Amino acid sequence: MKKLSLDYKQLPLIATMSLFIVMFAIGSMRYTGFLSTQVFLNLFVDNAFLIILAVGMTFVIISGGIDLSVGSVIALTSMVAASLTMNAGLSPWIVIPISLSVGTIIGLGQGYLIHYYNLQPFIVTLAGMFLARGLSYLISVESIAISSPFFDYMAGTRIPLGGGNFISISVVIALIVVLFAVYVSLFTKFGRNVYALGGSEQSALLMGLPVARTKILIYTFSGFCASLAGLVFTFYMLSGYALHANGMELDTIAAVVIGGTLLTGGAGYVAGSVVGVLITGIIQTMIVFEGTLSAWWTKIAIGVLLFFFIVLQRVIVLRTKPK
Amino acid sequence: MKEQAPRLVMEGIDKEFPGVKALSNVNLTLYPGEVHALMGENGAGKSTLIKVLTGVYTIDKGTVTYEGKDIHVKSPHDAQDMGITTVYQEVNLCTNLSVTENIFIGREIMKNGRIKWKEMNKRAVELLKRLNLDIDVTKLLSSYSVAIQQMVAIARSLNVSAKVLILDEPTSSLDRDEVKQLFAVINKLKSEGMAIVFVSHFLEQVYEISDRITVLRNGEWVGEYAIEDLPRLELVGKMIGKELNEMSSISKERKSSVKGEAILHAQNLSKKGRIEPYDLELHKGEIVGLAGLLGSGRTELARLLFGADKADTGELKISGNKKVLKTPKQAIANRIAFCSEDRKAEGIIPELTIRENMILAMQGMYGWFKYISKKRQMEIADEYTKLLNINPPNPEQLIKNLSGGNQQKVMLARWLITNPEVLILDEPTRGIDIGAKTEIMKLMVKLSGEGMSILFISGELEEILRTCDRIAVLRDRKKVSEIVNKDHQTQHEVMTEMAGGV
Incomplete structure (x- = not known):
């Protein structure tokens, strides 16, 4: 019986993977040309930035937090990269480090505020979201x-x-x-501290874990991932625009949750989030193959899936609770 | 033992929080290979002393000498590095991690920057073997009982090769066998030369396991005694600062002949997997005790009467009318009140004041949109603060600043305000000091005298025997017998039933 409870924790991940396989199979049967390596690879090509975002977000959510600023950081990074390249004419060797530091610094600041002022991650990163979006407009209202x-x-x-x-x-x-x-999440102290933090911050503190450092590093890493995703997004769009990635923080959270990470923290896998992204990707692909459906059906499908997964998580949490 | 040099000496420790002097001039001396009980009522400063020692708080004044050297502990991590570790009352581990991880986190076995899981699992098994525990260490901690979690916490301290182990209320959620197992471990560690600080409310256990006792009262140091020089009654006297006869002064006129209409009558009530079908009657002005070991189904039985769980079979009559209770709200409407055992999780709302906490149930009964004037609230809060002798007597104080006993009194007040006919008290005396225990029991007797019917759940038989008219005994999730509390024979009868007959 006890063996089961462990499997319960992995159930969302297993469910996600099976879902992906089933969807791919359905797609292959329904549409000619769906079953090809390139269609599969395109899931990665078209969603590389989302994967990177989801990786950072996974750490944040496992630790019991949330990061709403990542979408705006993409926009800001794309604007910084675009304006430094096109307006200032700087070499990419200078542009890339500066762009990457944008999100890293925002993340660091957010983590610092969240920890030392004991603020809610939701509200701090909401402020960060507005700030980053606003700064992008400050650089230019036009697309570059x-x-x-x-x-x-x-x-x-x-x-x-x-x-x-x-x-x-x-x-x-x-x-x-x-x-x-x-690797970090499974084999380093930092990675394990993230899980401990999500399990119980109070316990982590009393066990003598470096809570402050871990927490700040989590948001810094998420910010860095957002900037890196911003660069990748810029490669993808070949433009900087203040409206880029509007609302993408929510897509990211959705992908992470569908990937089996508990929103309450303490449990989840990086690999699960990747599959979560691939699922949102395959929904889009199927809708494209369908041809007649509007792109909004993606949102509907993701909405339904999200409902399904949060209910599933709830059930698992209830089942694994002792007593 | 005495000729050895002390392992740890704390001298003249002061600690002040805004507005409160938590510790003043407190001393503590620990020798290797001893179990040292730290005793005191709630608010005496035990927890503060422990937290000061382990670096959660900084010391305002005083010195700490550890193995002959002056030390300044800056953080829990710092303390652990020196070999001073604590196992707290609420086991402070992460239940979402594996057993191995809980033992090692913070000091994982690393090689080339990579955690060696295999080696850690092996070491974890070895460590737990020292505690006579053979479990699958790769499973999540949440899949084990609190008792095992506690052992894991101790194993964690062993791993940092602790020289001072502080056990803060380690036994409060363990059953008898588990306590025995824990004591075996404590004795083993003691023989290995560990200095152990043992904090507990259970006098019996303190006398069973300890070598010496340090007593604190109101943040002040009362004294340090060898266990054999300090009889129980004297210890209690030192803890509360007065000779204790009050506990024995609670004895009520037992109305074993009360009959007439039962106010609450359960017939064949049950919930699958929780409690077997049982019958129970509760008459007006009667106190019925539920006795049984931990996990015998006491709380489960009571929850059915309050609608907190829905019964699978049977029926419930309230004042002779058949009622089906599906939610606590219906129970409250039928004037049944339930004071939960887990006051932290299911009772108090720490960020609200005493007054606001008290008013909650009353507001719930009136409906959330009916306004209760501030003036009326103040009157009620003042009345009950006085009635229950709540300290501090200031209804605007935040409840989180109160000691456990006083929080419990506020919980009690919350339900008394609704003026219930039936009051269910689930372990109201757990984890609170003797003074407050006595007051709560006195109050129960008084209320029953005024006609309230009380269902009293307690793990301490003593308390049940002192207050109850009848005692229902539970064993293995089944009500096994019902005993009228009449003379000193009763204790023996109840215990036999609890243990399993014969």
Whole structure:
């Protein structure tokens, strides 16, 4: 019986994976051309930025927090990258580090406020969300198109995988982030402290864990991921725009939750979040293949799925509670 | 033992919180290989002393000497590095992590920046073996009982090769066998030279396990005694600052002949997996005790009477009328009140004041939209603060600043305000000091004298014997017998039934 309770915790992850496989199978049967390696790979190509965002968000949510600023940070990063490249004419070697530091600094600040002033992550990152979006408009209200050899290269390069299949550089970046995060979450002190923090902050403190450092690092990492996702998004769109990634923080949260991370913190897997992103991706793909459906059906499908998953989580939490 | 150098000496410790002097001039001396009981009522400063020692709070004044050296503990982590660890009352571990992880987190076995899970699991098994525990260490902590969680917490302290182990109320949620197991472990650690601080409200246990006692009262140091020099009654006297005869002064005229209409009559009530079918009658002005070991189904029985759980079978009559209680709200409407055992999780709302906490149930009964004037609220709060002798006698104080006993009194007031006919008290005396216990029991007797019917659940048989007219005994989720409380024979009868007959 006790063995079961462990499996319960992994149930959302298992459910997510099975769901993905079932959806892929349905798609393959319904639509000609769906069952191809490239369709699968395109899920990564089109969602690389979302994967990166979800990785950062996973840590935040496992720790029991939330980060609403990530969508706006994408916009701000894209604007900073675009304006530094096009208006200031700086080399990418300068543009990239500056862009990456944008989200990192915002995340650091948010983490600092959340911990030392004991503020709700929701409200702090909500403020961060408005701030970052506002700053993007400050740079320019217009969209800035980018044309530079470096960005063109990053956007256009196809890494062949044989059989005419390919992935983009962004996918490689995303996968490196994922592997790094999986390793961190399972095999480093920081990673385990994140879980402990999500289990009980009070306990973590009394067990002598570095709560302050861990918490601030979590939001810093999420901010960094948001900036990196911002760059990848910029490669994808080849423009900076203050309206980019509007509401994407919510897509990210949805993907993480569908990926099996408990919103209350303490349980979840980075790999699950990746599958969560792929599921949102496959819904879009199916709707494209369907041809006649409006893109809004994606939202409807994700909404239904989310409902299903939060109920599933609730059931699991109730079942695993002792007594 | 005495000729050894002390392992830890705390001298002249002062600690002040805004407005409160929590500790003044407190001393504590620990020798290797002893179990040292730290005694005092709630608010005496035990927890503060422990937290000061383990670096949760800083010391205002005084010195701490550890193995001959002056130390300044800055954080719990710091204390652990020195070998001073604490196992708190509410086991402070992360139940969402595995057993192994709970033992090692913060000092994982690393190699090349990578956690060695296999090695950690192996070490965890070894550590738990020292505590005579053989469990699957890769499972989540949440899949184990509180008793095992506590052992895991102790194993965690062993891992940091602790020299001072502080056990803060370790036994309050354990049943008898589990306590025995814990004591075996404590004795083993003691023989290995560990200095152990034992904090408990259970005098019996203190006398069973301890070598010496330090007594605190109101943040002040009363004295340090060898266990054999301090008889129980004297200890209690030192803790509360007066000779204690009050407990024995509670004895009521037992109305074993009360009959007539039962105010509450349960017939064949049950819930699958929680409590077997039982009958129970509660008459006007009667106190009925529910006795039984931990997990025998006491709370489960009571929850059915309050509609907190829905019964699968049977029926309930309230004042002769058949009622089906599906929610607590219906029970309240039928003038049944339930004071929960877990006051932290199910009772108090820490951020509200005493007054606001008191008014809640009354407001609930009136409906959430009926306004109760501030003046009326103040009157009620004042009245009950006085009646129950709540300290501080200021209804605008936040309840989280009160000691456990006083919080419990506020909970009691909350329900008394609704003027119930039936009052169900689930472990109202758990984890509170003797003074407050006595007051609560006196109050129960008084209320029953005024015609209120009370169902009293307590793990301490003594209390039940002192207050109840009848005692229902539970065992293994089943009501096994009902005994009229009449003479000193009763205790023996009840205990035999609790333990399993014969």
